[in-house]
Amino acid sequence: MANIRDVAKKAGVGIATVSRYINSKGYVSKSVGEKIQLAIDELNYTPNGLARAIFTKSSNMIGLIIPSLANPFYPELAIGIENRAKELGYRIILSNTEFLKQSELDIIDSMCRHRVDGIIVANASCVKEYINCGIPVVSLEKQISPDIIHLSSDYYKGGRIVADYVLEKKFKRILHIKGPDNIESAANRFLGFKDRLSKFNISVDIHEGMYGEDVEGIAEKLKAYEFVFVWNDDLAISVLNECYYGGVNIPKDIEIIGYDDIFYSRKTIPTLTTVGQSIAAMGEKAVDLLSEQIQNKAPIEKEYLFDVKLIHRNSTNV
Amino acid sequence: MANIRDVAKKAGVGIATVSRYINSKGYVSKSVGEKIQLAIDELNYTPNGLARAIFTKSSNMIGLIIPSLANPFYPELAIGIENRAKELGYRIILSNTEFLKQSELDIIDSMCRHRVDGIIVANASCVKEYINCGIPVVSLEKQISPDIIHLSSDYYKGGRIVADYVLEKKFKRILHIKGPDNIESAANRFLGFKDRLSKFNISVDIHEGMYGEDVEGIAEKLKAYEFVFVWNDDLAISVLNECYYGGVNIPKDIEIIGYDDIFYSRKTIPTLTTVGQSIAAMGEKAVDLLSEQIQNKAPIEKEYLFDVKLIHRNSTNV
Numbered sequence: 001m002a003n004i005r006d007v008a009k010k011a012g013v014g015i016a017t018v019s020r021y022i023n024s025k026g027y028v029s030k031s032v033g034e035k036i037q038l039a040i041d042e043l044n045y046t047p048n049g050l051a052r053a054i055f056t057k058s059s060n061m062i063g064l065i066i067p068s069l070a071n072p073f074y075p076e077l078a079i080g081i082e083n084r085a086k087e088l089g090y091r092i093i094l095s096n097t098e099f100l101k102q103s104e105l106d107i108i109d110s111m112c113r114h115r116v117d118g119i120i121v122a123n124a125s126c127v128k129e130y131i132n133c134g135i136p137v138v139s140l141e142k143q144i145s146p147d148i149i150h151l152s153s154d155y156y157k158g159g160r161i162v163a164d165y166v167l168e169k170k171f172k173r174i175l176h177i178k179g180p181d182n183i184e185s186a187a188n189r190f191l192g193f194k195d196r197l198s199k200f201n202i203s204v205d206i207h208e209g210m211y212g213e214d215v216e217g218i219a220e221k222l223k224a225y226e227f228v229f230v231w232n233d234d235l236a237i238s239v240l241n242e243c244y245y246g247g248v249n250i251p252k253d254i255e256i257i258g259y260d261d262i263f264y265s266r267k268t269i270p271t272l273t274t275v276g277q278s279i280a281a282m283g284e285k286a287v288d289l290l291s292e293q294i295q296n297k298a299p300i301e302k303e304y305l306f307d308v309k310l311i312h313r314n315s316t317n318v
Numbered sequence: 319m320a321n322i323r324d325v326a327k328k329a330g331v332g333i334a335t336v337s338r339y340i341n342s343k344g345y346v347s348k349s350v351g352e353k354i355q356l357a358i359d360e361l362n363y364t365p366n367g368l369a370r371a372i373f374t375k376s377s378n379m380i381g382l383i384i385p386s387l388a389n390p391f392y393p394e395l396a397i398g399i400e401n402r403a404k405e406l407g408y409r410i411i412l413s414n415t416e417f418l419k420q421s422e423l424d425i426i427d428s429m430c431r432h433r434v435d436g437i438i439v440a441n442a443s444c445v446k447e448y449i450n451c452g453i454p455v456v457s458l459e460k461q462i463s464p465d466i467i468h469l470s471s472d473y474y475k476g477g478r479i480v481a482d483y484v485l486e487k488k489f490k491r492i493l494h495i496k497g498p499d500n501i502e503s504a505a506n507r508f509l510g511f512k513d514r515l516s517k518f519n520i521s522v523d524i525h526e527g528m529y530g531e532d533v534e535g536i537a538e539k540l541k542a543y544e545f546v547f548v549w550n551d552d553l554a555i556s557v558l559n560e561c562y563y564g565g566v567n568i569p570k571d572i573e574i575i576g577y578d579d580i581f582y583s584r585k586t587i588p589t590l591t592t593v594g595q596s597i598a599a600m601g602e603k604a605v606d607l608l609s610e611q612i613q614n615k616a617p618i619e620k621e622y623l624f625d626v627k628l629i630h631r632n633s634t635n636v
Binding site for chain 2: 044046059060061069070072075076078079082086091092093094095096103106107109110112113114132134212237238240241244263264266267268269270271
């Protein structure tokens, strides 16, 4: 592979001149610039990005850490982040923890070693590693520390507005399919739901679930209820399927509301009523806030809460 | 941030010794090693991964380039690749081209500058950039060049086995929802389908489509057909939804077969009959073949064809 020395030799100039040209720093005359570019093209020379990142202290890369690629919510979030990052001239490198803390530790370590300019993390499980990593971090879905900017949608309110719907419809037999306690965003949507209903002395039964397997055969159980609130759309899609093949009609026998408004919630049968998060807007704002920090313009505001709303589709009777 | 000099000073040893210790190269006594580790811990020193990658010529990173995060086929492929990469000690950095060639060019350039050890690309649209990038490349879904290893599932056969089903059921009024011509894997599944049917003088009507919008209102059109073959499951999910709300019963009025066997094809209503690709197996093999090349054990075989099979579910009557 050609190096900077080969380019300098071929162009008939000094290494320092080639370096100035490549890094757009200092003066290089037009004619010399053309000679260097010709040499670069002929030798098929790629400037060493690693060396340059060390020199300029900027890699123009943002690390994005998500807990899952299997739940479409996270790929959709990544699309919003990537689109905005491109507009601002950053490249995204994406890594997936599979909800494993050790994986997250390894990823943070690797990203820091490779000098990403900043990290955006969704549903973080590490704390001090982000505080100590020495680069800007933006946290989604969860507060890591008061010093780290975090954005989340208003999960508590999300749970509350589903409860308001239950109250309006005067449902009494209610099931919540609840996410793991260590997923803060899941815990908060349950809390908002339960707190609001308990004010009216309405109790909620719980079925815990994370993956499709966790709701297998749930149709039988659902026959005892009028309403089920599923903590995310991905799992609600499995519940719709179980109901269809288990002889439970939605929304006639039971109404169902999901959470997230992923793309497929518009394509299910029936289409899924859900709590809409502004997935794209949250992703874009995360990039903007990270970018400001990378440029040393630390935003004063550290917490950003995105509003949620109930999106009525055909899995409920309005 | 602490650097190697600070560590050397604090440990009371030379920089070269610290370097030997960090890079596990050459002799460092146990007691000196402990002193250095203590200094590293106290100073919270992170060895500079970029500098190390230049020095050791290995970053242990694999670049993964996919055309889309929105079609779950690619996140599922990425999961298989990532799992295998982890087992072999590589980290994946994932980038998404959104089917844009310029984006792909930028990504290749950025990955090469940051010295990934190799690249796995799905549905490549660049050619010479992969040939000239100077690092091992494995191509999925498409042959880039005879010198670059490529893996794909047998799309032509996939189309043919759907045609065999059509022949068996003696369907005459047949529609194919066809992907863009520049997606080779889409073109080949159509070709296998059409070639086989044309031997029996059965013609196929075409409706072109890529995204959900492209099949909006298609239920009316489908009323004229007995059978529709949709080029991927992601789009077939939109077709199921259109049929349901357009008053077309599946599989009574029309039978439908998709392609890919994404996770959600098991969750649709009705569940989707589809051509199954071994998504995970293909991803794993891609990592193995890339890893062999990174270790300079160039595999002799350059082409790997994965078998496909028809997975009967409830969108067809068997």
